[in-house]
Amino acid sequence: MDKRYRDRPIREIEALVATPILLRQFKIYSKGKSPVAFLTWASASDAVTAKVEARAAGAGGLAVGREPRGGRCGVAL
Secondary structure, three states, X not given: OOHHHHOOOHHHHXXXXXXXXXXXXXXXXXXXXXXXXXXXXXXXXXXXXXXXXXXXXXXXXOEEEEOOOOOEEEEEO
């Protein structure tokens, strides 16, 4: 497990993933039978995307990207 998440309470992990899972806006990538990445996305305005990018920069390791056509902001955990 990634060092950034191994000691976090489950409620923090749940807060990160519950809504995208309920909205079916996620993809889990696996290597063999082990999950290695969780990707989520949402439609967002430029202002919201800028806030997410700023927050991710301070979170130490969240990867944030935009869909080439614009309008979506993705976060990889």
